Amino acid sequence: MAGIDIQHAHALPPPRAREAVQQVADKLVERFGVDCQWQGDALHFSRAGVDGRIALLPGAVRVQAELGFLLSAMQGPIESEIRRVLDKHFA
Structure with missing residues (x-):
């Protein structure tokens, strides 16, 4: 399995950061x-071929995901899209 681990700094207050993660989750759904399911300050997500979480940290958001065999071939484009979405929601 291929792994993704991206940490993105932000200056949003915690309620606004949580709202931004929820907007991303709504799009994923x-x-x-x-x-998707919240557990504390982390949103866990899964479907066939991917398991991961988006964690809210002080001043940062961290995206971690394990990609199954088929999606692992697309790891580069998936990481690029994650970074684009993080830039958009956490600028």
């Missing part, structure tokens, strides 16, 4: 049928 809508576009890819991902199951």
Whole structure:
């Protein structure tokens, strides 16, 4: 399995950061049928071929994911898209 681990700094207050993560999660559900569930300050997501979490840290958000065999071939483009979305929501 391929792994993704991206940490992105931000200056949003915690409630606004949580709201931004929820907006990202809503898009994942809508576009890819991902199951999402909050556990404390981390949003866990999964579907066939991917398991991961988006954790809210003080001044940063961290995205970690394990990609299954088929998605591992797309690791580069997936990481690029994650970085683009983080820049958009956490600028």
